[in-house]
Amino acid sequence: xxxxxxxxxxxxxxxxxxxxxxxxxxxxxxxxxxxxxxxxxxxxxxxxxxxxxxxxxxxxxxxxxxxxxxxxxxxxxxxxxxxxxxxxxxxxxxxxxxxxxxxxxxxxxxxxxxxxxxxxxxxxxxxxxxxxxxxxxxxxxxxxxxxxxxxxxxxxxxxxxxxxxxxxxxxxxxxxxxxxxxxxxxxxxxxxxxxxxxxxxxxxxxxxxxxxxxxxxxxxxxxxxxxxxxxxxxxxxxxxxxxxxxxxxxxxxxxxxxxxxxxxxxxxxxxxxxxxxxxxxxxxxxxxxxxxxxxxxxxxxx
Ligand SMILES: [Zn+2]
Numbered sequence: 697x698x699x700x701x702x703x704x705x706x707x708x709x710x711x712x713x714x715x716x717x718x719x720x721x722x723x724x725x726x727x728x729x730x731x732x733x734x735x736x737x738x739x740x741x742x743x744x745x746x747x748x749x750x751x752x753x754x755x756x757x758x759x760x761x762x763x764x765x766x767x768x769x770x771x772x773x774x775x776x777x778x779x780x781x782x783x784x785x786x787x788x789x790x791x792x793x794x795x796x797x798x799x800x801x802x803x804x805x806x807x808x809x810x811x812x813x814x815x816x817x818x819x820x821x822x823x824x825x826x827x828x829x830x831x832x833x834x835x836x837x838x839x840x841x842x843x844x845x846x847x848x849x850x851x852x853x854x855x856x857x858x859x860x861x862x863x864x865x866x867x868x869x870x871x872x873x874x875x876x877x878x879x880x881x882x883x884x885x886x887x888x889x890x891x892x893x894x895x896x897x898x899x900x901x902x903x904x905x906x907x908x909x910x911x912x913x914x915x916x917x918x919x920x921x922x923x924x925x926x927x928x929x930x931x932x933x934x935x936x937x938x939x940x941x942x943x944x945x946x947x948x949x950x951x952x953x954x955x956x957x958x959x960x961x962x963x964x965x966x967x968x969x970x971x972x973x974x975x976x977x978x979x980x981x982x983x984x985x986x987x988x989x990x991x992x993x994x995x996x997x998x
Contacts, residue, residue: 697765700746700889701932704853706769707744708933710751712819713771714739718790719753724779730835734759736790743841746848746888756837759785760844764831774823784833788824795823848888852925853933863887863922870918873910878986880910889929893962896987897940898925900960905995906981906988945970961987 721734734753743750743758751759761767775794776786827833849869850861866887870880880886881895890898899906902921904913932938939958943949946957947970960970965978969989977995978987990996 697891698747698763698768699891699894699929699932699938700744700851700853701894701929701938702936703747703749703763703889704744704929705933705936707742707749709771709819709822710769710825711742713822713825714787714789715742716740719787720790721753721759721785721787723785724783727782728785728833731785733757733835745845745854746851746884747891748844748848750836750841758836758838758841760832760834760836760841761827761830762832764829767830768828770826770828771817771822772824772826773817773821776824777826782828783826784830785827786824792823848884849886851888852922852929853889860922860926863919866922867915867918870910870913871915875910876906876981877904877908877910877913878906879982882982882984890925892984893938893940893959894925894929894932896962897938897960898928900989900993901928901940903992903994905993906986907995941970961989963987 717739718736719734719739720736721731723729723731734757737753737757739751739753741750741752743752747762749761749763751761753759763769773795774788774792776788779786849866850863852860852863854861869886870877873880875883878895878899881890881898882892896906898921901924902917904917904921928940937958939953940962941953941957941960943953945960946953948954948957957970961976964976965987967976968974969976969992972989972991974989974991976987976989978985980986988995
């Protein structure tokens, strides 16, 4: 499932590609019934908050997209391809012409961590977008978007990822909670944008037990984790690749990290911890798999 880094990355790319231009919007399968309300209008802004995208086409015309578990954007160059599969929506600038150079459609990316991030098309050269498999693609009013913002917790990648939102509301929420920190990090109403990969890796990097209750987490440790999240997630925006290991901890400490070396614990159950050699554990927690190192994160004793 795409996490905040991916969502902000799309917003940034699509802003550079299309903001300020009149766009064609259609839904070849008819599953996005409001395409006509957007077709031919100028795209004014692309917003990202947590895992939500908002494409603003004027007052009360916000195209809300939540990619959910399976959703993804495909980008490419003119001409438009024949509609294929469960194509929910596509958009392209009014008047866009077929390019004379070969069309380079970017591939759909199935598994984010294994993605090497190579994308042949610079944002300025993207001519069309296709959206498949989102958990939501619908027309929202400005009020509905405002409600969403009110509900979501602070996002580490807001304000261009320079400093993120003010984390105080998240800290306050966590400080009074009996839920485990592992669960709290995934609650979008507490912190927006963190998903399964970043929660596991942030906890590991903090050497924190995932099973601490929120109210047991030392405030300084929480603050440090937030500060760690910002550059870590920002780095994940660059090329869709989430690398959370420090080079000194990787078996190959120089050069680009190998695919199997990019994470400390995520999807590494049964494999030795890079730092202490102990087998990484996993467990189902509230429907999502949690990974951690029992020694580095101090859960052995409990
Ligand atoms: Zn360890």
